[in-house]
Amino acid sequence: MSGAVGRPVSGGGGQRLLDRYPRAGRRDAVQRHQLLRVRGHSVAWLPPLLLLAAVVGADYVTGPDFRMISWVVLVPGIAAAICGIAGTAAFAVLAPIVYLIADALLPHQYDAGAADLVLAALGGILATLACVVRVRGEEHILRMRDIAETTRRTVLRPLPPGFGGLDHAAVYLAADTDARVGGDFYDIQPGLHGTRVLLGDVQGKGLTAVETAAALLGTFREAGYHEADLRTVAERLETRMIRHRGHYEELGFPDGDRFATAVLLGFPEDAPDAVDVVVLGHEPPLVVGPRGVRPFPDADGLPLGLGELAAAAGPPPVQRVSLAAGETVLMTTDGVTEARDAGGCFYPLATEVARAVAADPRTAEPSRLVAYVRDGTLRHCGGRLADDTTVFAVRRRA
Known part of the structure; x- marks a missing residue:
């Protein structure tokens, strides 16, 4: 991440933008003395x-x-x-x-x-x-x-370039000016049955949200490696969320209603032109390519921890979406989609990305795309982030 927590993204203009919004760029008193x-x-x-x-x-x-x-x-x-x-x-x-x-x-x-x-x-x-x-x-x-930096590297581990056969980029901006990590989480896990990708957002803030994110990531890294069915990975995440919540209830902490939204992707080895997805109460991802922007199909999956409220047992079925060469999957947390300007209007993510790709098809590259969404979000809300903000983009390597 540039000027914040996360994976670096390209572009010096983004750093200058973060300088304009010191709250989003994590500039504290110690850094100001460096001026x-x-x-x-x-x-x-x-x-x-x-x-x-x-x-x-x-x-x-x-x-x-x-x-x-x-x-x-x-x-x-x-x-x-x-x-x-x-x-x-x-x-x-x-x-x-x-x-x-x-x-x-x-x-x-x-x-x-x-x-x-x-x-x-x-x-x-x-x-x-x-x-x-x-x-x-x-x-x-x-x-x-x-x-905080050690905690961040433990929860949001650094991802090597080309990890799991994917080009990827991510940026994470914590809404809390005193924190460097919160309830947003993401990861890539290569495994026996292809590469799996997870992005999620834990309800609430604070250390308990960080601990919940760490628990879910630990389960994802194991299940994503071993399990053949992406839906089984989602079931393992649901079980982990319930167990983790029950542990806190036994300790007497007032977090018995905690849940997490998530997007789970699978890049199967036998289908290089497709991606599998399970959406669990999260905003569906966008497919961004030189030909434009299209959303993933709507899903009715409930957030992790609330699966017992679903009419049918278990997570929603896996959906397979075509993914052409050069197309990128863009995932964000609600810090992006719920960013408001001075007039209270939400950030029009899909419209802005479509306009940018039409002007320059190279914007669909993960690093450029993440930098563009980050800068657009900060400009739209004037640097006043109401929630932790994560932008994560992945696509198959050529």
Whole structure:
């Protein structure tokens, strides 16, 4: 993923777009401080130094009725916000020294007295203490980010290029600015009976949603490898969801109604021009190719965990859809389809993709397609993601 969690996608324009929407791009306080670097060297000391010089210059040109030199107390405060502990301490010492020198060199009628000197010294001490608190908080953020990154790589494992005979690309944007992984999940699993693909969305957010996604992915990786029938894989996922939910109910957690929507694909080896699909309460995928965009057939499958409510036992039957060479299967979670603009209108995914493919057939390539949908979603909602957003595109390798 570019600027977010997930698999990289091509295109520098997408990164610039994420820079415009820092919430979607996961830019935190630690990353913002990296902006105060030039050729690898920190220039965080420059703003407080310029402020110090500006205060002295302003004090020189103002009259005795408007003293400015006492404003040096602001300098350590600015340093505390952007500099390290050592830099802030240096400005905490420098500010009173400059105060003494300026007060001594300026004409006698501009003397300010010892009260402002004590204020400057006390301000420097408080600014240094504030900087210590800030730096420790940023170190905590870095540790938590490392933990979140490890969790992400465990749940959403990196997928090698051409994995399972598929060209693929994915991007994941977490709606929670403090998180790097949520309830969206996806994976590719080559197996004894062809390659299987899964994309899903767990109801709710938080760590319990992440744990549910991890449980379903673990089952998919085993069942997708061994089971000959794609419908059996869906049944295994349904059973895992019920067992996982029951475990949480036994622990007394209020997640007894949790469920997950999912799209399960199978690329059979004996049918290179087709793809099998089971849709479980999810938005049907789109087939995107140089000739246009067409949706998968509607399905009436219920989400994982709610299968007992179906009129017929078990998941819906497997549907086989023709898939020509060069056509890509595009799957998204509701973070895309339910993205709203300022007027409350949903993002017209199929219409926008069809327009893009008509203008440039290369947009159907997985990496280009994922980047286009990502950028279109962010533009449509102005970077205000209401839900975790995943875009996943796969197609057979030529």
